[in-house]
Amino acid sequence: MDNTNNGSVENCQVHIDQNRALYIFYSSVVVVEFILGLLLNITVIHLFVFKLKFWKSKTIDIFLFNLVLADILLLIGLPVKAYNFQQCSEQKVVCKVQLFLQFLNRGASIAFLTVISIYRYFSVVHPGKRKVLRILKKSPQISVFIWLLLGILTIPAMLQSFIRCNSSEKDEELTPIVLLRETVFFTQIFIPFFVLVYCSILIIRRLEQKSVGDKTKLRKAMFLVTAVVLVFAICFLPYAITRAVQLKTNGPVMTEEKLTVVKLYDGLVCLSYLNCLLDPILYCLSSGKFKKLYISMYLPFLLEKQQPESSEDTADD
Template sequence: MFNTTSSMLNLTTPPPGCPPVGIQLEGLILPPVLTVDVVLGLLGNLVALWIFCFKLKTWNPNNLFLFNLVIADFLALVSLPLRIDALLRGHWVFGDGLCRINLFLMFSNRSASIALMTVVAIYRYFKVVHPHHRFNRLTLRQAALVSALVWLLVAAPRLPMLAYSHIKGAGDRTQCFFFTSYKEASRAIVILVGTHRVLTVLEFIFPTAMLLFCSVRISGFLRRRQMGKPEKVRKAMRVCVAIVAVFTVCFLPTTVATVGVWLIRSYRPWDCASFYTFTQLTIVSLGLNFLNSALDPVVYVFSSSMFRRALCSALPRALRCGEPDDSENAASSGTQTTDQQEMKSTRAETGSGAM
């Protein structure tokens, strides 16, 4: 993707006949973008960790999923300062071990963030649309097992990253690359990179479809159940739209760039202009990927009514916010306010649709 003297990931190389891609755009865009991601993301996630660890009095499965999401975002963000340093220096100075760990954290925690966002959306969907489903009776122990399974599924395909050296060059030309070129790579690395590309696409397509499905069903349910209360519907829709919008903005460009580079290399190797366009999109998309970690505390953690109450109680009295209303509880954290209001009049209908 870039020349072999300075690159963040170097996942692709130019097709035969195309000159090397310059690194000016990477060095110009990524350091400030990643710095903003780190500052905003660590600030929000550190506040979230403090609330979860010291202020939250009551835990439920939803908050446990959100806590795991914060951990995933935090680990992804703490890996970025090393990358920013390498971009500014023009070479990697932290050794082979930290190179392997850094790449593993960057990729696995991005996937964990996506997976946990999807779990949160599914949990809220069942709470609102199917309040009698047994999924809503998850204990904290069962929720912990679900979280552990998510981490296992995310980490397993990327554990081989820790088994291979990704260091290229020496001295002030040392680089920490995930991949350079097929010509100099072993078969194991080629398979690893191919697996990464497939996962990059699949982990966007399926969660996006699930998020859209859950958002549409929640919106439709609330519209049917809260006729005459348009403000509650609007609040629910704002949360749903924000979730899908942030997910799309942060992860769609990487998916498009990955598919575009693969298609050009496979079917249009002579189209150097298109190849360069997609590599530039890849550079920009890296910054957007980690912007998700900065936005998650706003979109998800702060949408939990229990978290909001804990946060408000920790503020000085002059800054203390009011209690969240019922509509926010129903729309954002998936509580059973709507269910309680409609239980008697819709018991039969809801029960039959509880799967």
């Protein structure tokens, strides 16, 4: 097993050395995403806990808090990912911890993203279905259930004796545990995407049918719904599709085609982390109340510039 691992690390290092400039770029992108994402998400969490007291707030705030928390926990593992893009690691324990954080927290981020969309769908399209809304308003219980379920689904995939820290390492055998991991991976991306698209289309239709209300607010709401779907599609769909192609090219021989897929996959992994940076902007800063509070706390120098605009906006409202 040690010889196998050493050989895999050597192969990985050769692959990285042959594409040094590309993987330094990948590593730099991950570091930038880590710094910006962590700063933004920590400041948002600070407002949720100390200013908004999310546990006393609306149902949506509890889901948003869990979404941001999942993104923070995912970001914590990015320095290890940046290191692996430049230097293959032989520390399998560190590798498994990083992969566990990646699988669990990316899954949690997508799950809470989906639940938020479902909640908004019923609130806008079917406000009369009180039983469903009553269930969705049990946000603490739903949040605990999501974390426990994803933890159960993630742990078995981390228990196998050999797991790749880098996509260029030796291919894994398609054991039941590996198949379980890949099934969970594709399920938690493609099913939520279709749910998001379905909810978004019906929400937009419902908003367009509203003849009463502020047209500007309606346009902003429709833009937000559309933006969420686009961000999800850009961050996760190419990454998942390339992962499927990589599994299809699974084999003992590292062909030129396979190396190209590996490089593309690693680049799209970097793109997928962008979701951690965009989630707080799309969901938290899209709220007028939260945005004003955030600016007053962390960007007070923008208040003077926004005062003339805000007075115009008030007049328009």
